Structures are given as C-alpha cells and as structure tokens.
Amino acid sequence: MAVLSMAGEAVAPVGLMGRPVYELRGVSKTFTRRNVQALDKVDLVLREGTFSSIIGPSGCGKSTLLKIMAGLLPPSSGSVVLEGKPVMGPRRDIGMMFQQATLFPWRTTIENIVLPIEIRDGKAAARTKHDQARQLLDLVGLRGFESVYPSELSGGMAQRAAICRMLITEPAVLLLDEPFSALDELSRDFMNMELQRICLERNATSCLVTHSIPEAVILSDVVYVMSSRPGRFVEAITVDLPRPRTLDMMSDPRFGALVHRIRSHLDKGAFQ
Ligand SMILES: Nc1ncnc2c1ncn2[C@@H]1O[C@H](COP(=O)(O)OP(=O)(O)OP(=O)(O)O)[C@@H](O)[C@H]1O
Numbered sequence: 001m002a003v004l005s006m007a008g009e010a011v012a013p014v015g016l017m018g019r020p021v022y023e024l025r026g027v028s029k030t031f032t033r034r035n036v037q038a039l040d041k042v043d044l045v046l047r048e049g050t051f052s053s054i055i056g057p058s059g060c061g062k063s064t065l066l067k068i069m070a071g072l073l074p075p076s077s078g079s080v081v082l083e084g085k086p087v088m089g090p091r092r093d094i095g096m097m098f099q100q101a102t103l104f105p106w107r108t109t110i111e112n113i114v115l116p117i118e119i120r121d122g123k124a125a126a127r128t129k130h131d132q133a134r135q136l137l138d139l140v141g142l143r144g145f146e147s148v149y150p151s152e153l154s155g156g157m158a159q160r161a162a163i164c165r166m167l168i169t170e171p172a173v174l175l176l177d178e179p180f181s182a183l184d185e186l187s188r189d190f191m192n193m194e195l196q197r198i199c200l201e202r203n204a205t206s207c208l209v210t211h212s213i214p215e216a217v218i219l220s221d222v223v224y225v226m227s228s229r230p231g232r233f234v235e236a237i238t239v240d241l242p243r244p245r246t247l248d249m250m251s252d253p254r255f256g257a258l259v260h261r262i263r264s265h266l267d268k269g270a271f272q
C-alpha cells in the first residue's frame with residue numbers, strides 16, 4: 001500500500017507518526033454461512049490523536065472492519081490489538097457510533113447519554129455521571145436539552161446527543177460508521193466541524209467510515225481507500241492541510257487535488 005502526499009511523492013504523514021494506539025495485522029473475514037469473503041489481509045495502524053477515514057464502495061467490508069475493531073465480530077484470521085492488548089470482545093476504551101442516533105424514546109437526553117454507564121456499572125453509578133453529561137451537552141451545544149425526549153430533538157441534535165453518549169465512557173478510540181449520513185448537507189458540515197473540535201480537544205484517536213470523499217478529506221490526517229470486496233487497502237493518502245480545518249478549505253486547490261486523487265481510484269476500478 002503506497003503512502004503518498006497530495007503531490008504524489010512518498011512521505012511519512014502526520015498520521016503515521018506518534019504512538020500506535022490500534023494495530024491490525026493481516027485481518028481477514030469470511031462469513032462462513034454464505035461463504036462471503038468480506039476482508040482480505042487488512043493492515044492498519046492508528047496513531048494517538050490522529051483522525052483516519054476509510055472510504056470504499058458499498059459492500060466492500062468497511063462496517064465489517066469497524067465491527068471487528070470494536071470487538072463486536074471476531075476476525076477469521078489476523079490480529080487486532082488496542083493499547084497493547086488483543087481485542088477479544090467489546091471494551092470500555094472503545095466508543096462506537098452508527099449511522100442512526102438510536103436514542104431510546106422513553107428516556108430523556110441525559111438518561112440516554114448515561115445509559116452506557118448504567119448498563120456497565122448500574123443506576124447509582126449512572127446518576128453520578130449527570131454533571132459530566134451536562135458538560136458534554138455544553139460541548140456539543142445542547143445546553144438546556146437534558147430533560148427533553150428524543151422526539152423533541154432534530155436529527156442533528158439527536159446525533160449530537162449520540163456523540164455525548166459515546167464520549168461519556170471516555171473511550172481512547174472513536175469508531176464512527178457513517179454517523180452523519182442521514183443529515184442534510186448543512187447539518188452534516190456543522191457536525192463534522194463539531195466532531196473535529198471535540199476530537200482535537202480530547203486528543204481522540206478516531207476512525208471514520210464514510211462514502212463522502214470531501215468529508216473524508218476535510219476531517220482526516222490519513223484517508224484509506226478500500227478496494228471492492230474482499231476489502232483491502234489500496235492506498236493511504238495523507239492530508240497535509242493545517243488544523244483546525246475550516247469549510248473554506250474545500251475551495252483550496254490542495255483540497256481539490258486530494259479529492260481528485262481519491263476519486264481517481266474509481267477510474268482504476270477500486271470502487272467497482
Ligand atoms: N453478518 C453477516 N453475514 C453474512 N454476510 C455479511 C454479514 N455482514 C456483512 N456481510 C457481507 O459482507 C460484505 C461486506 O459488508 P459490510 O457491511 O462490511 O459492507 P460496507 O462496506 O460497510 O458497505 P456499505 O458501504 O453499503 O455500508 C457484504 O457482502 C455483506 O453482504
């Protein structure tokens with residue numbers, strides 16, 4: 001797998017420096033019941049405080065990879081190590097966010113946010129987390145909405161509440177599977193900038209699965225391009241735009257060059 005800067009020369013990008021947090025070696029996955037090979041020998045190292053994206057065609061194995069990283073699915077072969085320890089099942093240092101906010105309609109915002117603590121440590125422990133939950137609500141601009149039910153939140157607000165729910169357990173790693181794809185373009189741009197701010201503030205190590213090339217480029221230190229199924233990485237592209245990123249950067253010629261480079265994989269057949 002080549003690692004290239006936007007100018008096309010080989011480099012050691014930001015995302016490839018620093019302490020490794022996640023290390024995947026030769027991860028393959030075959031779903032035996034239907035004999036579908038979803039992943040083929042995927043190697044991936046996520047460094048502390050970096051933001052990576054995985055982009056590839058529908059059905060190439062992106063969600064499967066994220067579920068394996070989260071300990072929700074076992075790989076058929078290969079190893080997944082987080083903070084030096086093999087991932088054998090769900091872990092408290094992993095935060096995951098899916099396409100839908102999936103808040104429980106009968107629980108208020110704050111009750112939804114502390115739910116992972118309640119499941120893990122019980123009701124009393126969850127109650128002690130209410131102050132922290134309020135701080136998180138402040139962080140995502142939802143102050144005053146703690147006692148509201150999900151039906152009274154907009155789609156973007158519900159996704160912001162879901163971010164708080166992911167962060168309440170203070171995970172070392174954020175795994176995001178198309179978290180904002182159900183939102184309109186304006187809300188999505190806003191949420192992406194919020195996500196960047198939160199990640200920078202907390203020095204989070206993050207991995208985003210997305211179908212949007214501009215979204216991948218504006219958020220990431222490294223964009224991993226996945227082939228069609230069985231998924232494997234065909235290129236890792238470093239994004240050397242300064243941080244914090246702003247939406248204005250989308251009109252920067254360097255941004256356009258990166259989008260073009262990733263899109264060129266379409267022509268090469270990676271997305272077929
Ligand atoms: N539990 C499962 N059992 C059998 N096959 C599965 C299972 N989960 C996924 N697959 C298959 O594995 C392949 C990869 O699926 P996956 O959901 O990882 O794709 P994806 O890249 O996330 O696609 P999309 O972009 O559409 O979300 C697909 O062919 C899918 O049918």
Ligand SMILES: [Mg+2]
Nearest residue numbers: 062063064177
């Ligand atoms: Mg998917």
